[in-house]
Amino acid sequence: MKKSLSTSLSNEVIETEFGRGVIKDNALKAVVTSRLFRQQVEKAKKGKGSFSRKMKHKGQEPYSKAA
Structure with missing residues (x-):
């Protein structure tokens, strides 16, 4: 009787807003300079x-000084 809760959590991706729009080339550089x-x-x-x-x-x- 394992719970399927652990599998549903592993599929979920947590995204952080970097304020960069779509990252095309270097993701690490975009994160560090955000x-x-x-x-x-x-x-x-x-x-x-x-x-x-x-x-x-x-x-x-x-x-x-004021005077």
Whole structure:
């Protein structure tokens, strides 16, 4: 009494949208250069570049620059 569920799952193909349209030549190059593999800049939590101003002071210039 095996279930036929496992055979139906193996036939199903999962497709990922790469934003490339129809891939004709090099599928791996199309995948790597797609938006799926873009670089993201992460904000440092500690150390250099991690300072974060409080919301009430964000976007305000010092008095000497504004005058």
